[in-house]
Amino acid sequence: MSKKISNPIKLGNIIILSAPSGAGKSSICEAVLASDKKDTTYLISYTTRHPRTGEKNGKNYFFLSEESFKKMIKEGKFAEWAKVHGNYYGTSKELLDKALTAGKNVILEIDVQGGINIKKQYPYRTCMIFIMTTDFKTLEKRLIARNKDCKETIDTRMVNAKKELEYLPKYDYLVINRDLTDAVESVRTIIKSLEYKIQKDTIYFA
Ligand code: 5GP
DSSP states (O other): OOOOOOOOOOOOEEEEEEOEEEEEEEHHHHHHHOOOOOTTEEEEEEEOOOOOOOBBTTTTTTEEOHHHHHHHTTTOOOEEEEEEEEEEEEHHHHHHHHHTTOOEEEEEEEHHHHHHHHHHHHHTEEEEEEEEEESHHHHHHHHTTTSSSSHHHHHHHHHHHHHHHHTTTGGGEEEEOOOOOHHHHHHHHHHHHHSSOOOOOOOOOO
């Protein structure tokens, strides 16, 4: 007769949030985290990009030189890494595994290449969410309205957005950010549903 294991070891889930620049991913991520501090956490990435005004080391990113980043690649310290818009970005394997073992849902705000790599390594517990505006025109309008980038950068970001959208079939969920509150609620609902997902690497009954 099989017996239900009362307390199976419960690892957390990885929630990949990817989006073209300007789709509102960071605002959604911040709001989701603020609403669920107990079970969900954010993993700070490493990058060789220079900090923007107001960004802090250890809060937004761990900023490091290209030489140090390459050393970490050689030492196998990254669960994934990628070159995005000319800079290196990577997810620490140690920090990720620590959070998962603590049973936390871990949000990774990373690009499409990184998302696909993580899914390959953690196939049972990676949930991939793609965030997009209603259409490309709206995305462009948002990039212009936030007044952060010059015309050339916006054009590059639009070209990249179209490339990123090609990876949509690899993702599990698409959230259209028409309205921030609704988009946050959608992401929260997806994360909540993971609680009921059967984890193929967990023994529930023995
Ligand atoms: P930004 O420089 O604007 O903060 O980020 C640029 C891009 O790099 C975004 O698409 C962001 O999601 C992605 N990114 C940030 N951290 C990581 C990471 O650790 N790995 C990968 N693959 N992409 C990342």
